[in-house]
Amino acid sequence: MIKISExxxxxxxxxxxxxxxxxxxLVNVSSLARKIQPDVEKAAGKEVNSSAIVMAINRMPLGDLLHLDKNLRLFFRKMTDISVRSGLLDYTFLNSETLLAKQVELLNAISEAAKVFYSFSQGVxxxxxxxxxxxxTKLEEIFHSEKMLVKEKDLCSISLMLPEGNQAIYGVYYYILKELALNGINLVEMISTSNEYTIVLSNRDLDKAFSLLMGLRHR
Incomplete structure (x- = not known):
C-alpha cells in the first residue's frame, strides 16, 4: 500500500x-499542503488530513536537488562565450520528395555568401x-514550389558555448529554460550541438534574455 508521503x-x-x-x-508549506490536498486524496482514494501532508512535505529529501543546483551554478561559471546574431528568419515547410534537393541548392547558394547564419531541423x-x-529572398525563390507552413521574421539568436562534459550533467537545459520561462521569454527555436546551445527568439526579447543568460555565469 502506497504511503501518503509517497x-x-x-x-x-x-x-x-x-x-x-x-x-x-520560498513556499509556505501549509498553503502548499492545502493546494495539493485534493490531488493527494484522489491518489490515495480517501480523505487525508492537511497536517499529514505538511509532515510529508517537511520530510521530503531535498538534499539532492540542492546539490544539483550547486553543481549547475559551478558549471555555468565555466561557460566561455555567449554570442548574438541578429537579422534572422524562420521558415517551416511541409516535407516532400523534392525538399532535400532544394536544401542542397540553398547550401550551394550559401557557400558563395559571407557570414550567413543557417540551421535546419527535419522532423517527421x-x-x-x-x-x-x-x-x-534566395530561399523563397528556391523553395517557391514547396508548401510553406510558417514564416517568422524580426528574430535573433543567442548562442552559449558550454563547457566540455555538459552531456554528463543533467539539468543543464532545464536550468537555462527555467530562467527564461520564469521571466516570460518565449523561444521560437532551439538548436544544439555537443558543446553549443542556441536559442532563437524575437528581437524584442533580446536584451532581457541576454542579461539573464549572462547572469548564469555570476551566480
Whole structure:
C-alpha cells in the first residue's frame, strides 16, 4: 500500500518549479499542503488530513536537488562565450520528395555568401530552416514550389558555448529554460550541438534574455 508521503513526493516532484521553490524555502508549506490536498486524496482514494501532508512535505529529501543546483551554478561559471546574431528568419515547410534537393541548392547558394547564419531541423512531417535575412529572398525563390507552413521574421539568436562534459550533467537545459520561462521569454527555436546551445527568439526579447543568460555565469 502506497504511503501518503509517497503520494506527496510524486505530486510535488512532477512540478520542477514547485520542487525548486520548496528547496529554496520560498513556499509556505501549509498553503502548499492545502493546494495539493485534493490531488493527494484522489491518489490515495480517501480523505487525508492537511497536517499529514505538511509532515510529508517537511520530510521530503531535498538534499539532492540542492546539490544539483550547486553543481549547475559551478558549471555555468565555466561557460566561455555567449554570442548574438541578429537579422534572422524562420521558415517551416511541409516535407516532400523534392525538399532535400532544394536544401542542397540553398547550401550551394550559401557557400558563395559571407557570414550567413543557417540551421535546419527535419522532423517527421516538416522541416524548419533558420537563416540570415540576407538569404531570405534566395530561399523563397528556391523553395517557391514547396508548401510553406510558417514564416517568422524580426528574430535573433543567442548562442552559449558550454563547457566540455555538459552531456554528463543533467539539468543543464532545464536550468537555462527555467530562467527564461520564469521571466516570460518565449523561444521560437532551439538548436544544439555537443558543446553549443542556441536559442532563437524575437528581437524584442533580446536584451532581457541576454542579461539573464549572462547572469548564469555570476551566480
Amino acid at each position: 503520494h506527496v513526493n510524486q505530486i510535488i516532484s512532477s512540478s520542477p518549479f514547485m520542487l525548486e521553490a520548496l528547496a529554496e524555502g 512531417s516538416e522541416t524548419t530552416i533558420v537563416i540570415s535575412e540576407s538569404m531570405g
